[in-house]
Amino acid sequence: MNRRTIPTEGRPAESIVAEARDYGQHDADFRGGRTWSLVYWAGDDHHHLVEEVHDLYLAHNALNPIAFQGLKRMETEVVQMCAELFHGPASTVGTMTSGGTESLLLAVKSYRDRARSKWPWILRPNLVAPKTIHPAFAKACHLFGVKLRTVAVDEHGHVDPRAIRKAIDRNTIAVAASAPQYVTGVVDPIPEIAPLSPPRPPDFELASPQIPHSNPRAGLVQQAL
Numbered sequence: 001m002n003r004r005t006i007p008t009e010g011r012p013a014e015s016i017v018a019e020a021r022d023y024g025q026h027d028a029d030f031r032g033g034r035t036w037s038l039v040y041w042a043g044d045d046h047h048h049l050v051e052e053v054h055d056l057y058l059a060h061n062a063l064n065p066i067a068f069q070g071l072k073r074m075e076t077e078v079v080q081m082c083a084e085l086f087h088g089p090a091s092t093v094g095t096m097t098s099g100g101t102e103s104l105l106l107a108v109k110s111y112r113d114r115a116r117s118k119w120p121w122i123l124r125p126n127l128v129a130p131k132t133i134h135p136a137f138a139k140a141c142h143l144f145g146v147k148l149r150t151v152a153v154d155e156h157g158h159v160d161p162r163a164i165r166k167a168i169d170r171n172t173i174a175v176a177a178s179a180p181q182y183v184t185g186v187v188d189p190i191p192e193i194a195p196l197s198p199p200r201p202p203d204f205e206l207a208s209p210q211i212p213h214s215n216p217r218a219g220l221v222q223q224a225l
Contacts, residue, residue, distance in 0.1 A: 037182065062096075101136040108140035108174070115173040128167045129176035130159035130188055137176060146173070157186035165196045 030039035041047075057071060065072035075096045083092035097103045108127065115122050126147040129137060133150065141148040149172075151163045164175065175196060177188035 100134065101139065104134060104136040105140045105143065108137065108146060109144050111174040112144050112146055119173075122171050122173065124171055125173045126169070126171050127174045127176060128164060128172055130164070130178070130181075132157055132159070132181040132183060132186070132188075133176050133178060134182045157181060157184040159188055159193075161189055161192040161196065164193055168196060 028035045028038070030041050033041065035041075057068075060068045060071055062068060062071040062075070065075075078096060079092070079094040082088075082094065095106070097106060111127070112125055115125050124147065125145070126149045127137065127141055128149045128151065131150040131153055138148055140146070149167050151159055151167050153159045159177075168175065175193060177190055177193050178186075179190055180187045
């Protein structure tokens with residue numbers, strides 16, 4: 001396979017668009033509902049609406065919220081909506097990320113930094129979670145020097161809260177659970193896991209918090225949080 005090089009001459013715009021369309025001819029059928037967890041297709045009308053709004057801000061840069069106050073307003077409103085969804089207090093703050101992986105990276109980093117500040121004697125921090133936790137937790141723990149301590153699940157993907165409690169020790173800085181799990185869709189027993197307390201109470205992280213959008217168990221998740 002020959003390596004592509006930067007073209008030395010320009011091309012007609014229509015030929016570039018045609019080639020870009022050709023690149024996707026073997027992609028998965030997201031319009032037919034065949035890409036669970038990758039693309040949540042809501043129809044052409046919704047797509048065109050998102051496309052139109054996206055194009056309005058395509059050249060804007062969220063790096064500078066002073067120069068681009070419209071993007072900052074969007075971020076602030078989305079964070080407020082999410083805080084309301086999970087019954088967060090008025091003091092809740094947050095930031096938008098590029099996706100789930102970056103969100104979990106920032107979460108684990110925040111827990112690690114908080115532990116360094118509040119409990120500096122913890123030299124080997126760990127995070128406890130069911131084995132079915134989102135794989136980005138493993139990446140985050142590797143990058144930020146936190147040991148990921150996973151707990152086995154049964155044949156149905158369910159984790160025993162007692163096993164979670166047993167895995168917690170004095171070096172635990174956070175406990176994570178999913179609602180639902182990324183792979184199986186099973187909902188971890190959030191109300192039973194959230195109150196678990198080690199000698200020094202850890203933080204609690206909820207991965208894949210999609211229940212409030214689609215499931216009557218949202219109230220249980222919110223209550224636990």
